Amino acid sequence: MTVPADNFDRDDPRAVRRAIRDGRFTGFTNQVARGYVQGNLVAVPAEHAAAFEAYCRANAAALPILGISAPGERTLPAIAEDIDLARDAGGYTVFRDGVPVETPRDARAVWRDDLVAFVLGCSFSFEAILQANGVRxxxxxxxxxxxxxxxxxxxxxxxxxxxxxxxxxxxxxxxxxxxxxxxxxxxxxxxxxxxxxxxxxxxxxxxxxxxxxxxxxxxxxxxxxxxxxxxGATGQIAAREAQLPICITHHKAHMIVTDLPLPAGDI
Amino acid sequence: MTVPADNFDRDDPRAVRRAIRDGRFTGFTNQVARGYVQGNLVAVPAEHAAAFEAYCRANAAALPILGISAPGERTLPAIAEDIDLARDAGGYTVFRDGVPVETPRDARAVWRDDLVAFVLGCSFSFEAILQANGVRxxxxxxxxxxxxxxxxxxxxxxxxxxxxxxxxxxxxxxxxxxxxxxxxxxxxxxxxxxxxxxxxxxxxxxxxxxxxxxxxxxxxxxxxxxxxxxxGATGQIAAREAQLPICITHHKAHMIVTDLPLPAGDI
Missing domain, CATH: 3.30.2040.10 (PSTPO5379-like domain)
Structure with a gap:
């Protein structure tokens, strides 16, 4: 018996992440797991993490912090128990010295032990809420x-x-x-x-x-x-400007899909 | 000793109403008593008051009711202890059968014993609040x-x-x-x-x-x-459409100045 390649529950964030990881889902994430928070990803070397965090807080409308990983950790249980930040976006941009050098589907090969990953709020999260409030x-x-x-x-x-x-x-x-x-x-x-x-x-x-x-x-x-x-793409621009030796972000509209439900009562 | 004709406290709604009543102030009311609520006036014959009230409630964004007078009463203590609704706007339009027939400064001569006056919210009231919030x-x-x-x-x-x-x-x-x-x-x-x-x-x-x-x-x-x-001028249009035997409204931007302070903390 064959299972269709795209046979997964698009409303379930865990199923979406698995489908992304397996290559069964390669699209943008704005139409999946719509009841859950999605986020931008910006991973920077630990020595720059405090400055980047301060930058996010100084520009909080663009860069609201949803979670920050421990250095070298690709997990972030506060947003999803089983997440692998280096795999589950399904699309990454790798910057070296501020220059984008590759856009892998899987970033494990370039992830470094000193990277600190920031997950930042994304407007995809309020699109379901806007629609529930009658906005076309x-x-x-x-x-x-x-x-x-x-x-x-x-x-x-x-x-x-x-x-x-x-x-x-x-x-x-x-x-x-x-x-x-x-x-x-x-x-x-x-x-x-x-x-x-x-x-x-x-x-x-x-x-x-x-x-x-x-x-x-x-x-x-x-x-x-x-x-x-x-x-949140503001963070990519800033990471480029900083000319960090390495910075890894999500690519285009391949966002981090979390297990955090959208606020109840609004969707 | 002569007192300048316009010598009154422009911030005090009671002083503004007296100056209007005396003819010392004949301007629009958007730049006086700015810490207080202002209102539109629509006075209709008592037999139509219930329908007009229902019309206001059905179109509450345009016609939010601040107060309704007793039939024939030109006072409305709920909005200002000493107000005379037939004098204190300082400008009135009198409609007969839906046609504007005169625009007196004082409406006492045409006020009828069966008129019910509606005072309806006005955007002048939020202009001071908008400015206090940094809106030019x-x-x-x-x-x-x-x-x-x-x-x-x-x-x-x-x-x-x-x-x-x-x-x-x-x-x-x-x-x-x-x-x-x-x-x-x-x-x-x-x-x-x-x-x-x-x-x-x-x-x-x-x-x-x-x-x-x-x-x-x-x-x-x-x-x-x-x-x-x-x-609130929506109410004037409706009163004209209804072709009431008589309807008296404020004229242009001569609003009813009340003693109701704007909400604290916002100005």
């Missing part, structure tokens, strides 16, 4: 992910970490933009309220078609506004 | 009042009362639009959050230069969004 997320209906943009706004620098704020964008009707603002404000751990809306130039974004990373292809339609939230 | 209201800096527009959205009809939603507009930066949304949402008694923003066409507004009543001349500047709140 057209990019999800179209099987897309939200687009990201590098803005012209400087983050608060700490030690070697600095750089521009990255945002994620969703195309919303005015009523949904207002509703999404009010709902997302309740979740600072997932970036909180938007940082801007309506006018891409307010963030120095010249062209919405030029998204960071090249994914997120949903275009504004008449009657929609672009709504911009702080994004 | 440029129209106030320019000594203007917020513009109003009749939208293409139908209110929920009740009895003879129906008509389009009226909104007030403020020109805000994106960051202030977000902040103002979050702050105003805490005050449903002053209309709560915006109903729309960014796209005038979303409300069927073809030209922001064409404001309802003709006042509110502040124009959008580059980098600003129009942000639209439900407006």
């Amino acid at each position: 997320l057209r990019h999800l209906d179209e099987n897309d992910v939200s687009a990201m943009y590098v803005t012209d706004r400087d983050t608060v620098p700490v030690g070697p970490f600095c750089g521009k704020l990255v945002v994620s964008m969703r195309a919303l009707t005015p009523a949904d933009a207002i509703r999404a603002t009010l709902v997302s404000a309740r979740y600072p751990q997932f970036h909180g309220p938007p940082v801007s809306l309506g006018l891409p130039a307010d963030l120095g974004i010249a062209d919405l078609a030029e998204s960071y990373g090249g994914h997120g292809l949903t275009r504004l339609q008449p009657g929609e506004l672009p709504v911009f939230w702080p994004c | 209201l440029r129209h106030l800096d320019e000594n203007d009042v917020s513009a109003m527009y009749v939208t293409d959205r139908d209110t929920v009809p009740v009895g003879p009362f129906c008509g389009k939603l009226v909104v007030s507009m403020r020109a805000l930066t994106p960051a202030d639009a977000i902040r103002a949304t979050l702050v105003s949402a805490r005050y449903p008694q002053f209309h709560g959050p915006p109903v729309s923003l960014g796209l005038p066409a979303d409300l069927g507004i073809a030209d922001l230069a064409e404001s309802y009543g003709g006042h509110g001349l502040t124009r959008l500047q580059p980098g600003e969004l129009p942000v639209f709140w439900p407006c």
Whole structure:
């Protein structure tokens, strides 16, 4: 008897992680385990961990800390009992001296004993909540992910970490933009309220078609506004700017899927 | 010894009402008694009061009820001990059979013994709160009042009362639009959050230069969004649509100034 390659429970975060680890699921994570928190991954050498933590706290809207591993540990029981941070994202970018050098599906071969992994809040976590509150997320209906943009706004620098704020964008009707603002404000751990809306130039974004990373292809339609939230990819920019000897992040929209349920009552 | 004609305490609602009553203050009320709640006035014949109250409750974002007078009473101690609703707005529109027939400064001569006066929340009340929360209201800096527009959205009809939603507009930066949304949402008694923003066409507004009543001349500047709140003037439209034998409302931005302090801690 053959089992279909994609035969796993998409609502179960543990099953999703196993499917990612086994290569049975290779897609972006925004449409799986939707009742659970997802996170950005930034792993830095231990000697830079304190500065990176301070950088995250100084830029908490973009970089809300969900968990920090012990040095060299690829586990993080506070977010998921069985997680392997070097495997379960299913897509990694490895930076050396600030330069991206490879994007493996599995990062075990390059993981170092001195790495400290930060898991940071992600707006994917509030998308299910927004939908439950009546907000239409057209990019999800179209099987897309939200687009990201590098803005012209400087983050608060700490030690070697600095750089521009990255945002994620969703195309919303005015009523949904207002509703999404009010709902997302309740979740600072997932970036909180938007940082801007309506006018891409307010963030120095010249062209919405030029998204960071090249994914997120949903275009504004008449009657929609672009709504911009702080994004955890800000941490990737900062890790590049710091020119660390090594830094490992999740790749594109392959996020860390945790076992932390979204707040009850909102989904 | 002569006293300057405008010599009164602009922060004291009782002093403001006396100055209005005496003709020493004839301006719009958005820049006086800013620590106190202001309201719209709609007085209808007692036989229509129950239907109008139900209409207000069915359209509570536009028409939040702050107080209702006893039939024939021009007082409303719940909002101000010494108020005379027929004098203290300082500007009235008298409608007969739905047609505006006069705009007296003092409405005592036309007030009827069967009128029931409704005082309804007004966005002027949250303007001081928005400013205290760091929102720049440029129209106030320019000594203007917020513009109003009749939208293409139908209110929920009740009895003879129906008509389009009226909104007030403020020109805000994106960051202030977000902040103002979050702050105003805490005050449903002053209309709560915006109903729309960014796209005038979303409300069927073809030209922001064409404001309802003709006042509110502040124009959008580059980098600003129009942000639209439900407006108590919706009640005037409904009273006209109902073609009541008589209806008396405040005129333009001459609001009822109450003794109710704005919520502590926010200003």
